[in-house]
Amino acid sequence: MLANANRLTPYLFLAPAILILAVALMYPVGYMIWASFLDWNPSQRIAEADFVGLRNYTNLFSDAAFLESLGVTLRFAAVVVTVEMVLGVGLALLLDRQLRGMTILRTVFILPMMIAPIVVGLMWRYMYHPTVGILNRTLKSMGLDPVPWLSDGGWAFTSVVIADVWQWTPFIFILSLAALQSLPKSAMEAARIDGATGWQLIFYIKLPLMMPVLIVTALLRLIDAFKVLEVILVMTNGGPGLSTEILALRISRTASEFRELGYAAAMSNLLLILLMVLTLAMFFYGKIMDARAARIRAEAEEAV
Amino acid sequence: MFNLKTTLTGATLAALAAGTALANPYAPYEGTTLVVNFPAHPHYDAAINVLDQFTEETGIEVEVDQLQYLRMRERQTLELTKDEGDYDLIAYVVFSKADYVFADQLENLAKYFMNPALADPNYDQADLIDGYVQNIGVAGGEKGYLPGKMGSAFGVPFGSETSVLAYRKDIFEKHGIEAPTTYDELLEIACQIPELEPGMGGMASRAASGHQASHAFLLHLAPLGGQVFDDKWEPIINNEAGVAAANALKTIVDCGPEGGTTFGPAEAAASFKQGQSAMFLDSIAFAAGFEDETESTVAGNVGYAMHPMGVERASQTGGFGLAIPKNAENKEAAFLLMQWLTSKKGDLAVAMEGGNPSRFSTYQNEELNAKYPYSATFGEALEFADPDWRPIIPTWGSINADIGTTMSQVLTEGLDIQEALDGVAERTRATMDEAGYYAWQE
Numbered sequence: 001m002l003a004n005a006n007r008l009t010p011y012l013f014l015a016p017a018i019l020i021l022a023v024a025l026m027y028p029v030g031y032m033i034w035a036s037f038l039d040w041n042p043s044q045r046i047a048e049a050d051f052v053g054l055r056n057y058t059n060l061f062s063d064a065a066f067l068e069s070l071g072v073t074l075r076f077a078a079v080v081v082t083v084e085m086v087l088g089v090g091l092a093l094l095l096d097r098q099l100r101g102m103t104i105l106r107t108v109f110i111l112p113m114m115i116a117p118i119v120v121g122l123m124w125r126y127m128y129h130p131t132v133g134i135l136n137r138t139l140k141s142m143g144l145d146p147v148p149w150l151s152d153g154g155w156a157f158t159s160v161v162i163a164d165v166w167q168w169t170p171f172i173f174i175l176s177l178a179a180l181q182s183l184p185k186s187a188m189e190a191a192r193i194d195g196a197t198g199w200q201l202i203f204y205i206k207l208p209l210m211m212p213v214l215i216v217t218a219l220l221r222l223i224d225a226f227k228v229l230e231v232i233l234v235m236t237n238g239g240p241g242l243s244t245e246i247l248a249l250r251i252s253r254t255a256s257e258f259r260e261l262g263y264a265a266a267m268s269n270l271l272l273i274l275l276m277v278l279t280l281a282m283f284f285y286g287k288i289m290d291a292r293a294a295r296i297r298a299e300a301e302e303a304v
Numbered sequence: 305m306f307n308l309k310t311t312l313t314g315a316t317l318a319a320l321a322a323g324t325a326l327a328n329p330y331a332p333y334e335g336t337t338l339v340v341n342f343p344a345h346p347h348y349d350a351a352i353n354v355l356d357q358f359t360e361e362t363g364i365e366v367e368v369d370q371l372q373y374l375r376m377r378e379r380q381t382l383e384l385t386k387d388e389g390d391y392d393l394i395a396y397v398v399f400s401k402a403d404y405v406f407a408d409q410l411e412n413l414a415k416y417f418m419n420p421a422l423a424d425p426n427y428d429q430a431d432l433i434d435g436y437v438q439n440i441g442v443a444g445g446e447k448g449y450l451p452g453k454m455g456s457a458f459g460v461p462f463g464s465e466t467s468v469l470a471y472r473k474d475i476f477e478k479h480g481i482e483a484p485t486t487y488d489e490l491l492e493i494a495c496q497i498p499e500l501e502p503g504m505g506g507m508a509s510r511a512a513s514g515h516q517a518s519h520a521f522l523l524h525l526a527p528l529g530g531q532v533f534d535d536k537w538e539p540i541i542n543n544e545a546g547v548a549a550a551n552a553l554k555t556i557v558d559c560g561p562e563g564g565t566t567f568g569p570a571e572a573a574a575s576f577k578q579g580q581s582a583m584f585l586d587s588i589a590f591a592a593g594f595e596d597e598t599e600s601t602v603a604g605n606v607g608y609a610m611h612p613m614g615v616e617r618a619s620q621t622g623g624f625g626l627a628i629p630k631n632a633e634n635k636e637a638a639f640l641l642m643q644w645l646t647s648k649k650g651d652l653a654v655a656m657e658g659g660n661p662s663r664f665s666t667y668q669n670e671e672l673n674a675k676y677p678y679s680a681t682f683g684e685a686l687e688f689a690d691p692d693w694r695p696i697i698p699t700w701g702s703i704n705a706d707i708g709t710t711m712s713q714v715l716t717e718g719l720d721i722q723e724a725l726d727g728v729a730e731r732t733r734a735t736m737d738e739a740g741y742y743a744w745q746e
Contacts, residue, residue, distance in 0.1 A: 041403075042381040042382075042385075043381055043385060043403055043404070043406075043407035043409065044385070044407070045385055064731075065706070065709070130562045130563020131561075131562050131563060131580070146562070148563070148565075150566045151563050151565040151566045151716060152565075152716055153713075236513070236566070237512060237513060237514060238514065239512055239513020239517075239566070239712050239716075240565055240566070240712045240713070240715070240716035240717070241513055241709055241710075241712045241713035241716060241717055241719075242513070242709050242713075243716075243717075245513075253514075253705065254702075256374075256377075256378055257514075257515075257701050257704075257705055258701040259381075259403065259698070260702070
């Protein structure tokens with residue numbers, strides 16, 4: 001009896017936390033899942049909405065605009081995360097040394113991250129302005145043709161990618177720099193003594209050792225890239241056509257402009273599932289890599 | 305004896321008080337504070353300026369909650385579904401009419417206009433501009449959103465707009481061009497300007513993906529003889545008139561100022577104000593800004609003409625109306641404010657502050673014409689305001705967005721116009737089918 005009570009004690013202590021978690025986290029998510037089965041417009045209370053089963057989900061897959069926006073989101077996330085990782089890690093490798101004024105430089109580098117997204121959107125929108133924007137004015141003064149930054153589908157996509165890369169590369173940069181500076185000096189010294197060149201040092205020692213941090217960083221950015229809204233909302237509002245209409249924007253428009261809360265909830269759930277799959281994939285990849293490393297270590301020890 | 309005297313005095317006082325109450329219909333509501341929801345819009349800025357006058361005359365206080373107009377709709381949707389709302393009077397965007405009336409959230413105004421204690425006999429409903437009343441105020445008639453024998457009023461137009469053509473008098477005179485009266489002339493001049501005045505666009509137009517491109521397309525659709533639906537709710541947006549309207553929009557944008565495909569109304573108006581475009585066909589609400597020398601480089605050089613004619617004259621109708629929410633706390637006092645603001649006196653006072661009149665008589669007022677010389681042209685344009693230039697039905701939000709993104713693809717990606725409109729028609733039909741509009745068809 002007493003043993004039983006003892007075994008229950010931890011759960012008893014956990015109970016308040018679980019309760020709060022259930023109310024604060026599970027309730028809203030549950031609400032959203034329930035809403036996704038309803039035909040619900042904002043003028044109705046949720047109890048008045050009609051239950052339509054899986055209709056919202058089946059409609060999603062035949063909705064060309066939704067599929068296009070899903071495509072835009074995947075492309076956007078893939079491009080920005082790749083570019084930001086390459087630039088961020090590259091910058092970190094370059095700047096991982098004792099320079100004068102490094103602290104100030106680092107602060108300057110992370111400034112873009114600290115600016116509110118709406119402001120970033122407005123700023124870039126004015127820079128991209130077809131006639132008075134700095135970019136086109138510079139091009140013109142150099143005798144080049146102006147670029148339709150936001151008024152052509154392909155260019156508009158490139159333009160929002162540029163703005164996102166500008167804002168979020170510093171995030172990758174500071175995390176990679178922190179990872180680099182915490183690497184064991186002994187490994188580096190050993191490699192140097194063995195005659196490794198600078199490039200070999202980066203590819204065989206630094207990058208593999210940084211990998212766990214890089215994976216988490218990429219994952220965080222990926223999740224963020226899937227949800228980016230304000231910057232694009234201000235810059236293009238999804239246009240021209242649907243060329244920059246990422247999923248978060250589509251969801252927001254479906255809820256407020258088309259007044260279909262159930263349909264918007266179904267989209268949000270799909271986005272949530274997509275992100276969970278990505279997170280789990282990363283998690284298992286990490287597990288597999290850990291297991292492999294452990295096995296190699298064990299084999300090495302046995303060999304000795 | 306003494307007692308009798310007191311009673312008598314009391315009775316006299318009561319009678320006197322009753323007498324004043326009769327003479328002043330506002331007395332029972334003195335000291336009431338009304339909470340109203342207005343958009344951030346030049347017309348409502350003007351209205352707020354005259355609210356003090358209302359409080360002074362009636363003793364009713366007014367507290368204003370001003371929001372950006374699209375935010376306003378979200379906020380109202382939330383407020384109107386509550387048991388007790390915070391707003392006594394709301395200004396609503398015309399396309400919200402369908403949603404609010406359908407959800408039974410607005411007071412039918414009949415019982416207020418029937419109440420002799422509330423209704424001002426000098427209100428003169430006939431003086432209110434027909435197109436606006438039909439478009440903004442009335443629901444329940446033809447097609448549900450238009451007036452008809454069974455329709456009734458749920459709101460009063462206040463801050464309503466129609467479209468007129470603003471053009472550069474100086475540029476037109478320099479090249480001997482007359483202001484266009486037909487669409488053929490309009491399109492010809494639009495593409496002539498960039499050749500005559502290098503660097504200047506023909507006409508600045510809204511064109512940004514979504515609502516703006518849809519608005520611009522519909523602006524040309526009605527005068528060119530087209531409509532989104534026929535009388536049986538079958539989409540006919542892809543007929544000849546639809547193609548002509550899309551072609552007109554494409555021509556205008558192609559010959560327009562640089563970067564025009566991303567313009568919303570503010571950017572288009574700015575392009576005209578800064579002298580980068582020779583014409584601007586949009587709401588009358590922008591005129592005051594064109595004549596304001598602190599923000600416009602073309603003030604004094606702007607001429608105004610009626611919306612050019614296609615196969616017919618049909619300028620747009622839009623803007624805002626005033627309504628009393630079902631869940632309002634002070635409905636009667638709210639009606640008094642609504643009546644006061646839209647009365648002849650109130651309408652003129654707001655117009656003198658730069659608002660858009662809702663009455664024919666205000667447009668003819670000499671004082672107003674002396675202050676804003678374009679008022680007469682606007683009054684004339686209003687006679688051709690088309691209340692049915694766009695449907696006001698609950699499914700409109702998604703159809704509007706679809707038209708807008710498709711038009712944007714036509715403008716920026718060279719999508720074939722017929723193909724684009726066929727696609728819109730097909731998707732629109734599916735939306736309408738799902739919403740039950742074909743339930744009565746064989």
